[in-house]
Amino acid sequence: xxxxxxxxxxxxxxxxxxxxxxxxxxxxxxxxxxxxxxxxxxxxxxxxxxxxxxxxxxxxxxxxxxxxxxxxxxxxxxxxxxxxxxxxxxxxxxxxxxxxxxxxxxxxxxxxxxxxxxxxxxxxxxxxxxxxxxxxxxxxxxxxxxxxxxxxxxxxxxxxxxxxxxxxxxxxxxxxxxxxxxxxxxxxxxxxxxxxxxxxxxxxxxxxxxxxxxxxxxxxxxxxxxxxxxxxxxxxxxxxxxxxxxxxxxxxxxxxxxxxxxxxxxxxxxxxxxxxxxxxxxxxxxxxxxxxxxxxxxxxxxxxxxxxxxxxxxxxxxxxxxxxxxxxxxxxxxxxxxxxxxxxxxxxxxxxxxxxxxxxxxxxxxxxxxxxxxxxxxxxxxxxxxxxxxxxxxxx
Numbered sequence: 001x002x003x004x005x006x007x008x009x010x011x012x013x014x015x016x017x018x019x020x021x022x023x024x025x026x027x028x029x030x031x032x033x034x035x036x037x038x039x040x041x042x043x044x045x046x047x048x049x050x051x052x053x054x055x056x057x058x059x060x061x062x063x064x065x066x067x068x069x070x071x072x073x074x075x076x077x078x079x080x081x082x083x084x085x086x087x088x089x090x091x092x093x094x095x096x097x098x099x100x101x102x103x104x105x106x107x108x109x110x111x112x113x114x115x116x117x118x119x120x121x122x123x124x125x126x127x128x129x130x131x132x133x134x135x136x137x138x139x140x141x142x143x144x145x146x147x148x149x150x151x152x153x154x155x156x157x158x159x160x161x162x163x164x165x166x167x168x169x170x171x172x173x174x175x176x177x178x179x180x181x182x183x184x185x186x187x188x189x190x191x192x193x194x195x196x197x198x199x200x201x202x203x204x205x206x207x208x209x210x211x212x213x214x215x216x217x218x219x220x221x222x223x224x225x226x227x228x229x230x231x232x233x234x235x236x237x238x239x240x241x242x243x244x245x246x247x248x249x250x251x252x253x254x255x256x257x258x259x260x261x262x263x264x265x266x267x268x269x270x271x272x273x274x275x276x277x278x279x280x281x282x283x284x285x286x287x288x289x290x291x292x293x294x295x296x297x298x299x300x301x302x303x304x305x306x307x308x309x310x311x312x313x314x315x316x317x318x319x320x321x322x323x324x325x326x327x328x329x330x331x332x333x334x335x336x337x338x339x340x341x342x343x344x345x346x347x348x349x350x351x352x353x354x355x356x357x358x359x360x361x362x363x364x365x366x367x368x369x370x371x372x373x374x375x376x377x378x379x380x381x382x383x384x385x386x387x388x389x390x391x392x393x394x395x396x
Contacts, residue, residue, distance in 0.1 A: 010168045011106055014168060015138065015141060021084070041094065045094055045098045055336045058330075080103065081096075082162050086155070107335050108332040110130050121265075131252070144157075226300070276311075276313070277369050283300075
């Protein structure tokens with residue numbers, strides 16, 4: 001199996017587990033004696049550790065190889081799912097979410113695998129394939145969590161998640177070929193801060209990381225408050241809100257899985273990333289203007305398309321800033337920045353919604369996405385750092 005497809009399968013399994021807990025987290029918290037504040041804490045524990053540990057996992061993979069670190073990550077998130085299944089109280093549940101957050105490095109490692117084996121001109125299409133796998137998980141994960149809970153219990157969702165993560169481990173062992181052989185002498189495992197500062201000084205890296213941060217901040221404003229907006233302003237039922245998120249994920253999957261591959265040879269990564277950010281700006285601004293119900297559906301679908309255009313192309317641009325010996329470290333930084341954006345933006349979105357009104361988070365989302373798109377405009381001529389890459393393995 002192509003390493004790209006194997007990495008996409010791992011991301012699909014991990015994404016299904018991640019999204020399966022979203023619709024049932026508040027109910028499980030209540031069952032174990034927690035309140036609304038506990039729900040926010042649990043989501044923070046799932047995201048915050050990734051800011052630190054995604055770059056660490058990625059840097060270690062430069063020295064020890066991608067496969068061992070991918071296997072360790074999947075075993076760790078499996079332990080988090082088992083902790084969820086066995087949780088007797090809210091404290092145990094919190095520990096399980098923190099464990100899942102610490103080991104949730106599969107996206108960063110999968111991005112590094114893609115960068116290892118694809119030529120620069122094909123990289124955004126391969127990144128899009130992995131992104132499409134995550135998009136599929138966003139569609140089916142919430143349905144899985146609700147269905148398992150309906151048939152069994154909240155705890156059973158953890159056992160199902162552990163089984164899926166077991167499939168991730170088997171995929172790594174039997175289907176994922178090593179794309180970065182172990183190098184005990186790799187300098188990338190030196191002190192972390194100097195290594196990260198060195199990367200930050202590479203041309204285009206800091207602006208692109210800021211673009212990624214703007215994207216994560218913007219999208220989190222929307223995803224955090226959409227259900228509240230839909231319920232209060234448009235009288236959406238829970239099922240309709242879920243369908244809107246499914247539409248978001250479905251269109252994102254289609255764009256990342258096929259549209260990028262068709263458009264990239266003609267327009268290139270930077271133009272597609274700018275277009276994606278522009279779509280988010282226009283759609284978020286339109287939602288802030290209180291559109292009719294049908295237009296809200298259209299805007300949610302367009303935001304899914306915009307995010308799907310910008311996320312893999314920005315990752316591809318980043319991977320072209322350095323040689324193959326530093327792909328893992330840089331893409332780990334990228335995932336850490338995304339986690340930071342999501343974790344920081346979600347509580348701000350809630351405050352804006354409560355204090356300034358339903359339109360405020362969408363004005364903020366449009367403004368931050370506009371900043372990100374503006375940062376992309378001057379970034380012409382992003383090219384690979386001089387280094388001898390491994391033989392490229394294209395995707396069909």
